[in-house]
Amino acid sequence: MAEIVIKNVAKSFGSFQALHSIDLTIRDQEFMVLLGASGCGKTTLLRIIAGLEQASQGEVWIGGRRVDTLPPRGRGIAMVFQNYAVFPHLTVFENIAFGLRMKKLPQAEIDRRVNRTAELMQIGQLLKRYSGQLSGGQRQRVAVARALAMEPDVILMDEPLSNLDALLRLEMRAELKGVLAESKTTTIYVTHDQVEAMSLADRISVMNAGRIVQAATPIEVYRNPATRFVGSFIGNPPMNFLPAAKNGSGKWRVAGVSFDGPDASRDILEFAIRPEDLDIGPGGLAATVRLVEPLGAHILLSCKVGGAPFRAVVDSELNVSPGDTLSLVPKPGRARWFDPETGAAI
Structure with a gap:
């Protein structure tokens, strides 16, 4: 042993x-x-x-x-x-x-x-x-x-x-x-x-x-x-982080979009999502594309969401160019939430 x-x-x-x-x-x-x-x-x-x-x-x-x-x-x-x-x-x-x-x-x-x-x-x-x-x-x-x-x-x-x-x-x-x-x-x-x-x-x-x-x-x-x-630190590209404001019990407003989240006592949290955990669809985060980087099977998009830097990994068949606006929807269960003061997961 x-x-x-x-x-x-x-x-x-x-x-x-x-x-x-x-x-x-x-x-x-x-x-x-x-x-x-x-x-x-x-x-x-x-x-x-x-x-x-x-x-x-x-x-x-x-x-x-x-x-x-x-x-x-x-x-x-x-x-x-x-x-x-x-x-x-x-x-x-x-x-x-x-x-x-x-x-x-x-x-x-x-x-x-x-x-x-x-x-x-x-x-x-x-x-x-x-x-x-x-x-x-x-x-x-x-x-x-x-x-x-x-x-x-x-x-x-x-x-x-x-x-x-x-x-x-x-x-x-x-x-x-x-x-x-x-x-x-x-x-x-x-x-x-x-x-x-x-x-x-x-x-x-x-x-x-x-x-x-x-x-x-x-x-x-x-x-x-x-x-x-x-x-x-883990993940390449790393997680995206956006401020989230309480919008009712278990509801949080992130870059103008309401999401289900933790029923926390704080009024402000950080919303986090990995770039590969996003789909394109209605009702998502409005993202303005700044840079398109082909990576073979996928494309890495560098965007702005609510004025903050934001990355998304999408299928290489997607036809997208700098200046385009996309609606990025987090995949179910993949969003994470953090305390902005302590950095601890909620």
Whole structure:
């Protein structure tokens, strides 16, 4: 069992508070992604779990054992870095075997683990090549294979695909999820790329300013953001937001149109809708088209609604031009509502 429990972890660097009382449980064999913009604290949290950084307060438990008082080598973890960290003067075989030799394992066991993980990462044919002769994608496969060969309880990954080109990232994402599921390893993966997070994670922990603002499945984070920040950060293009004024019990006026909404005590809320959750039909929001961007199967429209910027994703067969006015109707059940002061979902 390699359940990870983070209890009340905080970290400050002088007067700067990088992490604020983080509580998080990662289940055994779960693929957890820490997602957030640069500076949100996700890498700091990862380094505290790894033992590369000392928390200012709190505890880290792995597999029922408190590890924040242990050195990195005593925590049963392996780490994959953004810059690969492979040795260019060693062969692929020796790179993968490096940690195993440090543990003084028998040669037969080293051979077994190296060959097994190399085949998993589809680099078995490269074992005799020097790592300095490999492409970036191949070097990253070596780094992952080296981590898997240690048969750790936990693998920590710090933006491991960010240096790869877009097509290679897509291929590596699919392979990585399958390989880690097969290895039955608990994984914590740090990224700022929301597409990467959505495609890889069993659950996503969205971080902002040193706090976890929502930890849930990718579809839950996408469909039911806990805060305005999550709604604006997740999704490309992000959610649209418009002011909403109470117009009777459970009725709200948004850009001149009345919608059913929450029976809240406040008189002003924020109405939110994702660009792809809009249809064209009567009685909707009046949107003036400013920019038309063809995206293959869809068109992204940048509009103005009630004087505010607004985006809609529509079918590519729609004949629309800048200056046109459309009526955009939210799909049933897709609108979300937020408190404009706290940013919390209603």
